[in-house]
Amino acid sequence: MTEGPTSPPEDYDLRNPNEEEGRRLEEAVEHETYGETDFEENELHADGQMCARCGRAIAPGDEVRRTASGGYQHEVCPA
Numbered sequence: 001m002t003e004g005p006t007s008p009p010e011d012y013d014l015r016n017p018n019e020e021e022g023r024r025l026e027e028a029v030e031h032e033t034y035g036e037t038d039f040e041e042n043e044l045h046a047d048g049q050m051c052a053r054c055g056r057a058i059a060p061g062d063e064v065r066r067t068a069s070g071g072y073q074h075e076v077c078p079a
């Protein structure tokens with residue numbers, strides 16, 4: 001009898017991918033419901049603009065939102 005490394009039962013192997021897939025699906029659905037309204041506006045050319053809140057320049061990759069006054073601010077403002 002050889003005592004090899006214990007391999008996990010196949011059930012274990014199968015369960016993980018399934019869970020991940022489920023999670024991804026949830027995320028996708030969330031994005032869809034959120035996405036249509038404001039998300040596109042958030043992708044406007046905010047680079048070069050100033051954040052109305054912290055006064056810093058907004059980098060091209062930063063997520064921004066429009067303020068009520070028509071300016072921009074970081075979606076997650078460091079200020």
Ligand SMILES: [Zn+2]
Pocket residue numbers: 051052053054055056073074076077078079
């Ligand atoms: Zn800011």
